[in-house]
Amino acid sequence: MKNTNTGDRALTHVIATYRVRDKQENLSKRAEGIAVGLTVGSWTDLPAMKQSAVLRHCGTVEDIRVLDTSEAPSSDASVGDPVDRGHAALDTVIADISIGYPIDNFNNTITSILTTVFGKLSMDGEIRLIALQIPDALAERFSGPKFGVSGIRDRLKIYDRPLLMSIFKACVGRDVSDLTKAFLEQARGGADLIKDDEIFFSEQYATPEARVAAFTEAARQLQAETGQRVSYAVNLTGPVRQLFDRARRLAELGAGALLVNAVAYGYDVLAELAADPDVTVPLMVHPAVSGALYGSDTHGIAADIVLGSLMRLAGADIVIYPSPYGTVTLSRAEGLRLVDALRTPSVHKEVLPAPSAGIFPGLVPKLVSDLGVDCIVNAGGAIHGHPGGATDGAAAFMASIEATVAGVSLEQAANGNAALKAALKKWGQPS
């Protein structure tokens, strides 16, 4: 999205690009209005205060580009679409407007970025934030991921293959002993990580602390028996100011990662968890609520910003996001852009992507082909729904992962692995 006219301002300005629908003759004035209105003030008699102190905070119009019909997303009511969609009209165009915001306008919070670039503007009719370039000089105010891909691999001592994560399902209402049984069932199949359901808030029967203690002991026994290592990603929940002590406590008890509903809690809550030296385990972001921001084609914020660049800035080590392989709405192109935002060269460590929903063992070669080995194979349904149970479910995935990185076909691998054979029979392979 970087445009060639931007020049050095890309080093000193946040460049935000908006897709709008408007009358073509309004675009220039509207862009100027954004650049001035969201920086030095919309109703300011600017000529009277052209002191250098004010002008260096003024936004700049970087680009206005009217999309032709072929570029307008097909799922939009596209250019020239004869359907009246309320504020749309026959003589409107779709255009991308890029505005530069001086980084001196921001502090060290993501709230300051979001509020400036898509605060008031989010309420301005049909407008969507589709790109956001943050210069290093601003990114450096955030600590970013504490572990990132390499840090997570060092912790788990797994370097050459995707990680396997099993999703803990059916959490609420079950006691610690019941949950520990379920934990071990998944673990025995070879899962590297086992994560809580993100909707696990009730602490009536099993507090997070009790779960971490019990699962850590179960994992220790499993490792003593079989040599296999498994980590538990516990849902970090509770009032904001209690999260930090709780995160420290859960890490001390043996948690392998902290699952954070970062969209609902707010990016700056995640950023402070990431910056806190006492939070000594990776932060795994769940995408809950993110669809409320990215779901529409015409409003809100693109998924690669919501779950990509802003989560990396806020210090996520792992980002779970809706895979394009299932029935969900994120397209393959959107998913790849999101992963690109987690990995593109930056002052911050790379984030491990965990595409989720609709993942089954036969899909692993496609997943590795799309993302490489630095990803998490994250599954629930195709682990717990395996005909042989969750242990076989996880084992089938691990067999598929190992075959894929070894360059062995899944059919061949399945010959020596009944769990994988049963999984391929049940869920097949993508054509």
Add this chain to the structure above:
Amino acid sequence: MKNTNTGDRALTHVIATYRVRDKQENLSKRAEGIAVGLTVGSWTDLPAMKQSAVLRHCGTVEDIRVLDTSEAPSSDASVGDPVDRGHAALDTVIADISIGYPIDNFNNTITSILTTVFGKLSMDGEIRLIALQIPDALAERFSGPKFGVSGIRDRLKIYDRPLLMSIFKACVGRDVSDLTKAFLEQARGGADLIKDDEIFFSEQYATPEARVAAFTEAARQLQAETGQRVSYAVNLTGPVRQLFDRARRLAELGAGALLVNAVAYGYDVLAELAADPDVTVPLMVHPAVSGALYGSDTHGIAADIVLGSLMRLAGADIVIYPSPYGTVTLSRAEGLRLVDALRTPSVHKEVLPAPSAGIFPGLVPKLVSDLGVDCIVNAGGAIHGHPGGATDGAAAFMASIEATVAGVSLEQAANGNAALKAALKKWGQPS
């Protein structure tokens, strides 16, 4: 949105209503999938675990209602719309699905509510959260507004008229003395409250603490001279864990209210500010970023939830929201639903609504007719853009407010008030 079949579950369950587009024959299965999948687990072999402990956490399908064409919002691609919008299709209907979630599934965070009722579901294609009923037993876990309408009136000692708030514009890049001059210019016209621009994050020339100290002293002098009282709503910003100390400090220095970008910071950050006994001034919520959630007709979350019921639950004393009088996208009906959510009988205090954008003196009678006197007349453009300057701009509004509550026509009031006369000439009155 409460439906008559819900019965006692409205006392023990959060009832969420979703507007979806789907094939009619899928609706029942989809509703069941939500009720089970977002509570006790989507892939659970439920019959095997029908212990009472689990079942009491299971969600319930409360209602499925297919909308007929006349009910579908006109700005939607409505029922039978022949345009292919990606996941829409010819044989789909628009329907409202209501699901009950047992309150024992939640803790005392709004994150737990949002993540459960619109976490994963937000990513499930064309779906919008349009209603959210929260039973008292859950609402009581939140402290709600500390001041509310009556508390704010007691602080300001103004009981019988709308409050007048002037929006501090052109903040960034200006030093304390320059800002103090602008503060006094607005104050002298009679503003009860003067608020920062919500995008004021830079502290290079004027820290929030320095502004509060200077404006408090200026307000003290103004009161000594004229008897008039004015409060300053300062933008509360910075890293999350520093907000609480800063809020206390700003209150001690004399801040009249704290402006909070609550959507970007997260509802639970606001909730803890509200619950903190050391935060001794009202919390004023700015709607920045909220349009990214409510803007679309087909995705996201309705404005009366985003800025209404959830802000009240989180403890906002004042909610600024886009007025339906300007060029913005919130309709009059949506605005009234939002205000209703701030006022409807509840375990929490009433919140003061501050419709914003497009407010001019001639509009005050309409505003009071729509909202009553318990509201804030909030203006920027029509104060700073007054031909006589900001003092006359504020004075024109105050004259309009006083005339309106006295039952005097604005024309009549303008005869004795040059500032109002000039304002009516410039901005007119709605027909």
